[in-house]
Amino acid sequence: MIRKAKVGEARAIQRLINTYAKEGLLLSRPLGEIYDNLRDFFLFVDGGRVLGVCALHICWEDLAEIRSLAVSEEARGKGVGRGLVEACLEEARQLEVRRVFLLTYIPDYFEKFGFRQVDKASLPQKIWGDCLRCVKFPNCDELAMILDLEG
Numbered sequence: 001m002i003r004k005a006k007v008g009e010a011r012a013i014q015r016l017i018n019t020y021a022k023e024g025l026l027l028s029r030p031l032g033e034i035y036d037n038l039r040d041f042f043l044f045v046d047g048g049r050v051l052g053v054c055a056l057h058i059c060w061e062d063l064a065e066i067r068s069l070a071v072s073e074e075a076r077g078k079g080v081g082r083g084l085v086e087a088c089l090e091e092a093r094q095l096e097v098r099r100v101f102l103l104t105y106i107p108d109y110f111e112k113f114g115f116r117q118v119d120k121a122s123l124p125q126k127i128w129g130d131c132l133r134c135v136k137f138p139n140c141d142e143l144a145m146i147l148d149l150e151g
Contacts, residue, residue: 002083005041005053010034012050013041016070025105026068042087044071044080051075054084056091062098085113089147098150103142115145122146 005013014034021028034041037057044052052071058064066088071080092100101123104110123144 001046002042002044002052002087005038005043007035007038009043009045009050010038013043013053013068016050016053016072017068019072020070026070029068041068042084042091044075044084046075052080052084054081054088056088056100058095058097064092064095064097064100066100066102081109085110089113089149093149099146099148101144101146103144105142107143107145110145113147115147118144118146120144 010031014029014031017026017029017034020026037055040055040057042054042056043050052075054069055067056064057067066085069081069084071084089100100115101118102110102115103120107115107117123146
């Protein structure tokens with residue numbers, strides 16, 4: 001089941017994100033930051049266990065970011081990631097956000113949703129926000145992608 005996160009699930013969200021952060025695939029999220037942004041998160045929960053997470057973070061009046069997409073090993077290949085991304089995109093549409101961006105190592109996956117690659121320099125809010133505290137800054141090897149939701 002995909003639904004919005006609850007307060008008691010913040011630690012489970014952090015554990016799943018940090019599993020991928022240890023591999024250098026996601027940005028680590030401190031627990032306080034997860035609580036601060038808990039309303040951003042959608043979860044896939046099965047049997048009371050958090051097996052997938054993804055967040056839609058509002059950056060500006062016309063721009064949001066999909067971040068922290070993580071699916072447990074046991075839930076991979078079952079459409080969990082797709083469902084989480086679709087939930088984020090639906091919420092962006094409901095909020096009337098015009099553009100959604102993300103940084104990724106798997107552009108082929110996000111192209112299926114209609115995202116296209118862009119220069120990271122076109123995303124100043126992101127570059128000077130989260131990226132400054134990333135261990136890979138300024139030599140980031142992630143690709144920036146954007147989806148226009150208008151039209």
